[in-house]
Amino acid sequence: MRIAVTGGKGGTGKSTIATAISNYLAENGKKVLLLDLDVDCPNDHLLLGIKIKREQAVETMIPKFNYEKCIKCGRCSKVCRENAIVFVKNKYPFLVKEQCIGCRACKIACPTNAIEEEKQTIGWIYKGKKDNLTLISGRLRPGIEESSLVVNATKKYAKKLEKKFEYVIIDTAAGTHCPVIAALLEADVALAVTEPTPLAINDLKLILNLLKKMKLRHFVVLNKANIAAKREVEKITKQSKTRIIAEIPYSREIIDAYAHGRAVKFDSLNEILKAVE
Protein backbone atom coordinates (compact mmCIF):
# COMPACT_ATOMS: atom_id res chain seq x y z
CA MET A 1 0.00 0.00 0.00
CA ARG A 2 1.30 3.43 -0.96
CA ILE A 3 0.34 6.30 1.34
CA ALA A 4 1.34 9.82 0.28
CA VAL A 5 1.61 12.59 2.87
CA THR A 6 1.11 16.08 1.48
CA GLY A 7 -0.75 19.23 2.49
CA GLY A 8 0.06 22.40 0.57
CA LYS A 9 1.52 24.71 3.18
CA GLY A 10 5.03 24.15 4.49
CA GLY A 11 5.45 23.47 8.19
CA THR A 12 2.06 21.86 8.82
CA GLY A 13 3.71 18.59 9.81
CA LYS A 14 3.96 16.53 6.64
CA SER A 15 7.36 15.08 7.46
CA THR A 16 6.52 14.70 11.15
CA ILE A 17 3.42 12.67 10.30
CA ALA A 18 5.05 10.69 7.47
CA THR A 19 7.89 9.66 9.81
CA ALA A 20 5.47 8.98 12.69
CA ILE A 21 3.33 6.66 10.53
CA SER A 22 6.44 4.90 9.18
CA ASN A 23 7.87 4.42 12.65
CA TYR A 24 4.56 3.20 14.09
CA LEU A 25 4.11 0.60 11.35
CA ALA A 26 7.72 -0.57 11.64
CA GLU A 27 7.43 -0.92 15.42
CA ASN A 28 4.34 -3.05 14.86
CA GLY A 29 6.31 -5.49 12.75
CA LYS A 30 5.48 -4.17 9.28
CA LYS A 31 8.12 -3.77 6.62
CA VAL A 32 8.08 -0.09 5.68
CA LEU A 33 9.74 1.93 2.94
CA LEU A 34 9.68 5.68 3.51
CA LEU A 35 10.39 7.87 0.48
CA ASP A 36 11.49 11.39 1.28
CA LEU A 37 10.55 13.19 -1.93
CA ASP A 38 10.90 16.71 -0.56
CA VAL A 39 14.08 16.83 -2.62
CA ASP A 40 14.78 20.53 -2.11
CA CYS A 41 15.40 19.88 1.59
CA PRO A 42 14.97 16.22 2.54
CA ASN A 43 15.12 15.80 6.31
CA ASP A 44 13.14 12.71 7.31
CA HIS A 45 16.44 11.10 8.36
CA LEU A 46 16.90 13.88 10.92
CA LEU A 47 13.40 13.40 12.30
CA LEU A 48 13.98 9.66 12.65
CA GLY A 49 17.61 9.76 13.71
CA ILE A 50 18.60 7.50 10.80
CA LYS A 51 22.02 7.78 9.16
CA ILE A 52 21.73 7.90 5.38
CA LYS A 53 24.38 7.14 2.78
CA ARG A 54 24.69 8.40 -0.76
CA GLU A 55 23.76 5.53 -3.10
CA GLN A 56 23.89 7.09 -6.54
CA ALA A 57 23.86 10.30 -8.53
CA VAL A 58 20.86 11.44 -10.59
CA GLU A 59 22.07 12.46 -14.01
CA THR A 60 20.42 14.10 -16.99
CA MET A 61 21.58 14.72 -20.51
CA ILE A 62 22.78 18.18 -21.43
CA PRO A 63 23.61 19.30 -24.96
CA LYS A 64 27.21 19.78 -26.00
CA PHE A 65 27.61 22.02 -29.03
CA ASN A 66 29.97 21.05 -31.82
CA TYR A 67 30.71 24.52 -33.19
CA GLU A 68 32.44 23.07 -36.27
CA LYS A 69 29.06 21.74 -37.44
CA CYS A 70 26.90 24.60 -36.07
CA ILE A 71 25.48 26.98 -38.70
CA LYS A 72 24.17 29.53 -36.13
CA CYS A 73 20.54 29.05 -37.18
CA GLY A 74 19.19 29.37 -33.62
CA ARG A 75 16.65 26.54 -33.88
CA CYS A 76 17.98 24.85 -30.73
CA SER A 77 17.27 28.01 -28.74
CA LYS A 78 13.85 28.47 -30.30
CA VAL A 79 12.61 25.01 -29.31
CA CYS A 80 13.99 25.17 -25.76
CA ARG A 81 11.01 25.72 -23.48
CA GLU A 82 13.23 26.18 -20.43
CA ASN A 83 15.17 29.11 -21.93
CA ALA A 84 18.34 27.17 -21.30
CA ILE A 85 19.92 27.89 -24.69
CA VAL A 86 20.90 31.46 -25.46
CA PHE A 87 21.18 32.45 -29.09
CA VAL A 88 22.18 35.85 -30.40
CA LYS A 89 22.25 36.46 -34.15
CA ASN A 90 25.58 35.62 -35.81
CA LYS A 91 26.98 34.09 -32.63
CA TYR A 92 27.19 30.48 -31.51
CA PRO A 93 24.41 29.30 -29.17
CA PHE A 94 25.37 28.38 -25.61
CA LEU A 95 23.81 26.60 -22.67
CA VAL A 96 22.80 27.78 -19.21
CA LYS A 97 23.20 24.38 -17.56
CA GLU A 98 21.06 24.86 -14.45
CA GLN A 99 17.96 25.53 -16.58
CA CYS A 100 18.33 22.42 -18.75
CA ILE A 101 15.97 19.50 -18.04
CA GLY A 102 17.55 17.14 -20.56
CA CYS A 103 14.54 16.91 -22.89
CA ARG A 104 16.69 16.66 -26.06
CA ALA A 105 14.39 18.96 -28.07
CA CYS A 106 17.45 20.97 -29.17
CA LYS A 107 19.14 17.83 -30.43
CA ILE A 108 16.10 16.86 -32.47
CA ALA A 109 15.71 20.39 -33.87
CA CYS A 110 19.35 20.81 -34.93
CA PRO A 111 19.53 20.49 -38.75
CA THR A 112 23.28 19.75 -38.85
CA ASN A 113 23.69 17.27 -35.96
CA ALA A 114 25.84 19.78 -34.15
CA ILE A 115 24.53 18.76 -30.74
CA GLU A 116 26.18 15.92 -28.88
CA GLU A 117 25.34 14.66 -25.40
CA GLU A 118 27.00 15.21 -22.08
CA LYS A 119 25.80 14.40 -18.58
CA GLN A 120 25.22 16.62 -15.61
CA THR A 121 24.48 15.59 -12.04
CA ILE A 122 21.23 17.20 -10.85
CA GLY A 123 20.89 15.39 -7.53
CA TRP A 124 21.58 12.28 -5.48
CA ILE A 125 19.72 9.36 -3.93
CA TYR A 126 20.39 8.42 -0.30
CA LYS A 127 19.45 5.35 1.69
CA GLY A 128 19.33 4.42 5.35
CA LYS A 129 17.78 1.76 7.57
CA LYS A 130 16.55 1.20 11.10
CA ASP A 131 15.15 -2.28 11.81
CA ASN A 132 11.98 -2.69 9.74
CA LEU A 133 12.12 0.82 8.33
CA THR A 134 14.07 1.68 5.18
CA LEU A 135 14.41 5.31 4.17
CA ILE A 136 15.20 6.50 0.64
CA SER A 137 15.72 10.23 0.15
CA GLY A 138 16.14 12.26 -3.01
CA ARG A 139 18.24 15.39 -2.86
CA LEU A 140 18.35 18.14 -5.47
CA ARG A 141 21.67 19.70 -6.33
CA PRO A 142 21.54 23.36 -5.24
CA GLY A 143 20.99 25.72 -8.16
CA ILE A 144 19.16 23.19 -10.35
CA GLU A 145 15.71 24.43 -11.36
CA GLU A 146 13.55 21.38 -11.98
CA SER A 147 13.21 19.27 -8.85
CA SER A 148 10.59 16.86 -10.24
CA LEU A 149 13.33 15.12 -12.23
CA VAL A 150 15.00 14.09 -8.97
CA VAL A 151 11.61 13.07 -7.51
CA ASN A 152 11.00 10.78 -10.50
CA ALA A 153 14.51 9.32 -10.40
CA THR A 154 14.16 8.58 -6.66
CA LYS A 155 10.80 6.88 -7.27
CA LYS A 156 12.27 4.81 -10.07
CA TYR A 157 15.16 3.72 -7.83
CA ALA A 158 12.72 2.82 -5.02
CA LYS A 159 10.40 0.90 -7.33
CA LYS A 160 12.95 -1.88 -7.72
CA LEU A 161 12.91 -2.44 -3.94
CA GLU A 162 9.21 -1.89 -3.26
CA LYS A 163 8.23 -5.56 -3.51
CA LYS A 164 9.97 -6.32 -0.23
CA PHE A 165 7.76 -3.90 1.69
CA GLU A 166 4.17 -3.98 2.93
CA TYR A 167 3.90 -0.19 3.12
CA VAL A 168 5.41 2.61 1.09
CA ILE A 169 5.04 6.03 2.76
CA ILE A 170 5.67 8.99 0.48
CA ASP A 171 6.60 12.34 1.99
CA THR A 172 6.05 15.15 -0.55
CA ALA A 173 7.29 18.73 -0.68
CA ALA A 174 5.04 21.66 0.18
CA GLY A 175 3.04 23.26 -2.62
CA THR A 176 0.96 21.93 -5.50
CA HIS A 177 3.56 22.17 -8.29
CA CYS A 178 5.38 19.60 -10.45
CA PRO A 179 7.56 17.92 -7.78
CA VAL A 180 4.50 17.41 -5.56
CA ILE A 181 2.44 16.01 -8.43
CA ALA A 182 5.33 13.73 -9.42
CA ALA A 183 5.50 12.42 -5.84
CA LEU A 184 1.71 11.86 -5.62
CA LEU A 185 1.38 9.91 -8.87
CA GLU A 186 0.75 6.18 -8.33
CA ALA A 187 -0.12 6.58 -4.65
CA ASP A 188 -3.15 4.59 -3.38
CA VAL A 189 -4.23 7.24 -0.91
CA ALA A 190 -3.12 10.71 0.13
CA LEU A 191 -3.23 12.47 3.48
CA ALA A 192 -3.54 16.25 3.36
CA VAL A 193 -1.90 17.48 6.56
CA THR A 194 -3.08 20.90 7.64
CA GLU A 195 -3.36 23.19 10.65
CA PRO A 196 -6.12 25.63 11.67
CA THR A 197 -4.41 28.80 10.37
CA PRO A 198 -5.53 31.09 7.51
CA LEU A 199 -2.48 30.30 5.38
CA ALA A 200 -2.79 26.53 5.84
CA ILE A 201 -6.52 26.67 5.11
CA ASN A 202 -5.88 28.56 1.88
CA ASP A 203 -3.29 25.99 0.80
CA LEU A 204 -5.53 23.12 1.89
CA LYS A 205 -8.11 24.28 -0.68
CA LEU A 206 -5.42 24.13 -3.37
CA ILE A 207 -4.14 20.68 -2.46
CA LEU A 208 -7.65 19.21 -2.12
CA ASN A 209 -8.44 20.60 -5.53
CA LEU A 210 -5.31 18.99 -6.96
CA LEU A 211 -6.08 15.62 -5.32
CA LYS A 212 -9.58 15.73 -6.73
CA LYS A 213 -8.24 16.49 -10.21
CA MET A 214 -5.79 13.60 -9.86
CA LYS A 215 -8.69 11.32 -8.79
CA LEU A 216 -6.60 10.26 -5.81
CA ARG A 217 -8.47 9.02 -2.71
CA HIS A 218 -7.66 11.39 0.11
CA PHE A 219 -8.31 12.40 3.72
CA VAL A 220 -7.47 15.39 5.89
CA VAL A 221 -5.25 15.17 8.97
CA LEU A 222 -5.58 18.19 11.24
CA ASN A 223 -2.33 18.87 13.03
CA LYS A 224 -1.88 21.40 15.86
CA ALA A 225 -5.65 21.02 16.15
CA ASN A 226 -5.94 22.95 19.41
CA ILE A 227 -4.21 26.21 18.39
CA ALA A 228 -7.31 27.80 16.82
CA ALA A 229 -10.91 27.10 15.86
CA LYS A 230 -11.26 24.32 13.29
CA ARG A 231 -14.57 25.39 11.72
CA GLU A 232 -12.98 26.54 8.43
CA VAL A 233 -11.00 23.33 8.03
CA GLU A 234 -14.17 21.31 8.66
CA LYS A 235 -16.05 23.37 6.10
CA ILE A 236 -13.49 22.98 3.34
CA THR A 237 -13.03 19.30 4.07
CA LYS A 238 -16.77 18.76 3.82
CA GLN A 239 -17.01 20.80 0.62
CA SER A 240 -14.50 18.54 -1.06
CA LYS A 241 -16.43 15.47 0.12
CA THR A 242 -13.81 13.98 2.37
CA ARG A 243 -13.29 13.93 6.13
CA ILE A 244 -10.84 14.71 8.90
CA ILE A 245 -9.54 11.31 10.00
CA ALA A 246 -7.31 12.49 12.82
CA GLU A 247 -6.74 15.50 15.02
CA ILE A 248 -3.30 15.84 16.52
CA PRO A 249 -2.84 18.26 19.41
CA TYR A 250 -0.04 20.78 19.70
CA SER A 251 1.62 19.22 22.70
CA ARG A 252 4.76 19.36 24.76
CA GLU A 253 5.34 15.66 24.19
CA ILE A 254 5.35 15.99 20.39
CA ILE A 255 7.61 19.05 20.40
CA ASP A 256 9.98 17.21 22.71
CA ALA A 257 10.31 14.19 20.39
CA TYR A 258 10.70 16.54 17.41
CA ALA A 259 13.43 18.53 19.13
CA HIS A 260 15.41 15.41 19.97
CA GLY A 261 15.25 13.67 16.57
CA ARG A 262 12.87 10.92 17.70
CA ALA A 263 9.83 9.76 15.75
CA VAL A 264 6.72 11.44 17.10
CA LYS A 265 3.95 9.34 18.68
CA PHE A 266 0.31 10.31 19.09
CA ASP A 267 -2.96 8.56 19.85
CA SER A 268 -4.65 8.90 16.48
CA LEU A 269 -1.99 7.03 14.44
CA ASN A 270 -4.11 3.92 14.53
CA GLU A 271 -7.19 5.85 13.36
CA ILE A 272 -5.27 7.18 10.36
CA LEU A 273 -4.23 3.69 9.34
CA LYS A 274 -7.70 2.28 9.85
CA ALA A 275 -9.21 4.98 7.64
CA VAL A 276 -6.80 4.52 4.76
CA GLU A 277 -7.02 0.72 4.64
Next chain:
Amino acid sequence: MKVAVSSLGRELQSNVSLVFGRCPFFIIAEIEGDKIIKSEAIENSSMNQATGAGISAAERVANLGVKAIITGNIGPRAAAVFQQLGIEVYKGSGTVEETLKNFIEGKLERML
Protein backbone atom coordinates in the same frame (compact mmCIF):
# COMPACT_ATOMS: atom_id res chain seq x y z
CA MET B 1 27.05 52.72 -29.64
CA LYS B 2 23.83 51.19 -28.40
CA VAL B 3 23.21 50.69 -24.68
CA ALA B 4 20.26 49.23 -22.75
CA VAL B 5 19.11 50.64 -19.41
CA SER B 6 16.77 48.68 -17.13
CA SER B 7 14.00 51.16 -16.36
CA LEU B 8 10.86 51.54 -14.28
CA GLY B 9 9.12 53.56 -17.02
CA ARG B 10 9.14 54.46 -20.69
CA GLU B 11 10.68 57.92 -20.38
CA LEU B 12 14.25 59.17 -20.06
CA GLN B 13 13.03 60.75 -16.80
CA SER B 14 12.01 57.35 -15.41
CA ASN B 15 14.16 55.80 -12.71
CA VAL B 16 16.69 53.08 -13.39
CA SER B 17 15.32 49.72 -12.24
CA LEU B 18 17.15 48.02 -9.39
CA VAL B 19 16.69 44.67 -11.10
CA PHE B 20 17.51 43.49 -14.60
CA GLY B 21 15.56 40.34 -15.60
CA ARG B 22 12.26 41.47 -14.10
CA CYS B 23 12.34 45.20 -14.79
CA PRO B 24 9.26 46.50 -16.66
CA PHE B 25 11.07 48.35 -19.49
CA PHE B 26 14.39 48.68 -21.23
CA ILE B 27 15.42 52.04 -22.63
CA ILE B 28 17.56 51.43 -25.68
CA ALA B 29 19.74 54.49 -26.26
CA GLU B 30 21.99 55.25 -29.20
CA ILE B 31 25.03 57.25 -28.12
CA GLU B 32 27.31 59.11 -30.49
CA GLY B 33 30.24 61.02 -29.02
CA ASP B 34 28.85 62.65 -25.89
CA LYS B 35 25.24 62.82 -27.07
CA ILE B 36 22.17 60.60 -26.83
CA ILE B 37 20.97 60.78 -30.44
CA LYS B 38 18.05 58.38 -30.16
CA SER B 39 16.19 56.46 -27.48
CA GLU B 40 13.26 54.12 -27.38
CA ALA B 41 11.50 52.13 -24.69
CA ILE B 42 10.72 48.46 -25.10
CA GLU B 43 8.61 46.39 -22.76
CA ASN B 44 10.35 43.54 -20.99
CA SER B 45 8.29 40.57 -22.10
CA SER B 46 10.27 38.26 -19.77
CA MET B 47 9.19 40.20 -16.67
CA ASN B 48 6.51 37.75 -15.52
CA GLN B 49 8.11 34.55 -16.71
CA ALA B 50 8.10 31.81 -14.04
CA THR B 51 11.80 30.96 -14.36
CA GLY B 52 14.72 32.07 -16.50
CA ALA B 53 13.56 35.70 -16.81
CA GLY B 54 17.14 36.99 -16.60
CA ILE B 55 18.33 34.67 -19.33
CA SER B 56 15.62 35.51 -21.83
CA ALA B 57 15.73 39.25 -21.10
CA ALA B 58 19.49 39.18 -21.63
CA GLU B 59 19.08 37.23 -24.85
CA ARG B 60 16.54 39.74 -26.12
CA VAL B 61 18.56 42.90 -25.47
CA ALA B 62 21.71 41.23 -26.82
CA ASN B 63 19.82 40.57 -30.05
CA LEU B 64 19.18 44.31 -30.35
CA GLY B 65 22.91 44.75 -30.76
CA VAL B 66 23.67 46.61 -27.52
CA LYS B 67 27.29 46.91 -26.43
CA ALA B 68 26.64 47.80 -22.79
CA ILE B 69 23.98 47.32 -20.10
CA ILE B 70 23.18 49.76 -17.30
CA THR B 71 21.15 48.42 -14.38
CA GLY B 72 20.85 48.68 -10.59
CA ASN B 73 21.70 45.03 -10.11
CA ILE B 74 21.93 41.89 -12.20
CA GLY B 75 21.24 38.24 -11.41
CA PRO B 76 23.86 35.53 -11.87
CA ARG B 77 22.33 33.97 -14.97
CA ALA B 78 21.78 37.18 -16.93
CA ALA B 79 25.32 38.16 -15.91
CA ALA B 80 26.63 34.85 -17.24
CA VAL B 81 24.92 35.47 -20.58
CA PHE B 82 26.48 38.95 -20.96
CA GLN B 83 29.86 37.67 -19.89
CA GLN B 84 29.72 34.95 -22.52
CA LEU B 85 28.71 37.49 -25.17
CA GLY B 86 31.30 40.06 -24.12
CA ILE B 87 28.70 42.73 -23.31
CA GLU B 88 29.74 45.13 -20.54
CA VAL B 89 27.49 45.73 -17.52
CA TYR B 90 27.48 48.97 -15.50
CA LYS B 91 25.81 49.93 -12.24
CA GLY B 92 23.32 52.78 -12.66
CA SER B 93 20.95 54.75 -10.42
CA GLY B 94 18.73 57.84 -10.49
CA THR B 95 16.91 58.70 -13.71
CA VAL B 96 17.75 57.01 -16.99
CA GLU B 97 18.88 60.34 -18.44
CA GLU B 98 21.22 61.14 -15.53
CA THR B 99 22.69 57.67 -15.54
CA LEU B 100 23.28 57.80 -19.31
CA LYS B 101 25.05 61.14 -18.86
CA ASN B 102 27.24 59.60 -16.16
CA PHE B 103 27.90 56.64 -18.46
CA ILE B 104 29.03 58.96 -21.26
CA GLU B 105 31.33 60.74 -18.83
CA GLY B 106 32.78 57.41 -17.70
CA LYS B 107 31.53 57.81 -14.14
CA LEU B 108 29.61 54.53 -13.79
CA GLU B 109 31.05 51.58 -11.93
CA ARG B 110 31.56 48.57 -14.16
CA MET B 111 30.12 45.36 -12.69
CA LEU B 112 31.16 42.98 -15.49
